Amino acid sequence: MVSELRALIAYLSYSGNTEETAAYIGDYLNKEGITVEWHRIGIDALNDPAMYDLVFLGTFTWDKGATPDEVKDFVLEIGYKPENMVIFGTGETQFGGDELFCKAAEKLADFYGSSYPVLKIEQSPRGSQESKVEQWLEGVLNYAKSNA
Numbered sequence: 633m634v635s636e637l638r639a640l641i642a643y644l645s646y647s648g649n650t651e652e653t654a655a656y657i658g659d660y661l662n663k664e665g666i667t668v669e670w671h672r673i674g675i676d677a678l679n680d681p682a683m684y685d686l687v688f689l690g691t692f693t694w695d696k697g698a699t700p701d702e703v704k705d706f707v708l709e710i711g712y713k714p715e716n717m718v719i720f721g722t723g724e725t726q727f728g729g730d731e732l733f734c735k736a737a738e739k740l741a742d743f744y745g746s747s748y749p750v751l752k753i754e755q756s757p758r759g760s761q762e763s764k765v766e767q768w769l770e771g772v773l774n775y776a777k778s779n780a
């Protein structure tokens with residue numbers, strides 16, 4: 633299907649899990665005919681989120697539910713709360729159970745008042761969690777297209 637949606641995928645990843653999730657999201661969006669641009673937080677120059685229909689923002693969680701400093705800087709750099717933020721995160725329940733699992737992603741979604749549910753992935757998305765990513769994306773795109 634050809635779509636006119638444009639998406640930015642911004643993410644921070646140290647050990648690769650969030651990057652793998654971002655790549656999976658990017659592949660899915662490309663297959664749907666959506667134009668995807670990339671932003672590696674802390675590395676790439678930022679484009680205005682208003683240029684995109686959807687801005688996917690991915691982060692891991694650090695230090696008892698903390699948001700990485702680079703992601704906080706990214707939020708400051710944007711400087712306002714775009715309405716098109718879609719948040720995803722990776723984490724590990726072994727670092728604090730359900731309460732702290734992907735807490736940084738949850739906090740970002742709250743901060744932006746995101747219209748979309750938060751995708752939370754335990755470590756790598758590869759394997760059994762791929763269907764979770766796909767179902768989440770299906771819901772995100774249905775909602776985005778119906779509100780375009």
Ligand SMILES: Cc1cc2nc3c(=O)[nH]c(=O)nc-3n(C[C@H](O)[C@H](O)[C@H](O)COP(=O)(O)O)c2cc1C
Nearest residue numbers: 645646647648649650692693695697723724733734
């Ligand atoms: C010191 C440390 C603290 C962590 N704290 C949390 C946490 O509070 N909540 C959580 O869900 N994951 C926590 N994690 C797990 C990481 O978020 C998880 O491994 C994540 O997938 C790493 O992302 P990356 O591979 O993209 O760098 C922690 C990991 C480390 C090393």
